[in-house]
Amino acid sequence: DQQVKQNSPSLSVQEGRISILNCDYTNSMFDYFLWYKKYPAEGPTFLISISSIKDKNEDGRFTVFLNKSAKHLSLHIVPSQPGDSAVYFCAASLGSYQLTFGKGTKLSVIP
């Protein structure tokens, strides 16, 4: 049973446009959500997080939106840059700091 789902394995976006990566979850008890970015041959690196008591968190070009009623979160990247091309993982935390990850979405930003 997959508690965190990223239904789009891949996404292609033109440089300068907006990238929207989506994530759905099933466990309403998750209290923190995080996005990680992963380049080939490297470990995932933290990108941005959001508490379940908020609906938006912004950090530069990256914004995460949380819709608790729909159990859905999204990551917006504006404007997208070629260096943003990577695999993005959505993760959710349940109290014990143990993260449950989605399968990832590969973002390709086309120059």
Added chain:
Amino acid sequence: DSGVTQTPKHLITATGQRVTLRCSPRSGDLSVYWYQQSLDQGLQFLIQYYNGEERAKGNILERFSAQQFPDLHSELNLSSLELGDSALYFCASSNPSRARNYGYTFGSGTRLTVV
């Protein structure tokens, strides 16, 4: 450099063999987590240690075991290896003051190939 060190980076071994993967956490982090990334399977949580004690277990096979030593480094032991164990194995570390907002810090992984 994330501060989490994993060795070796690559490992090729035969079926039935046993290997040990090593992880040194970021300075000051007491928790160590092990994750497996197989093709198309995302990051699967295996096990967590906190200050030397097992804290949580995920989908870890009985053929796999781990421990965290007094100096906080951790080892993941994989035995009776099968072809399906070929994967990237990541170690991550965290501390309670950072984990909520910043999650874990990952190492660059060990790529295990079983032939």
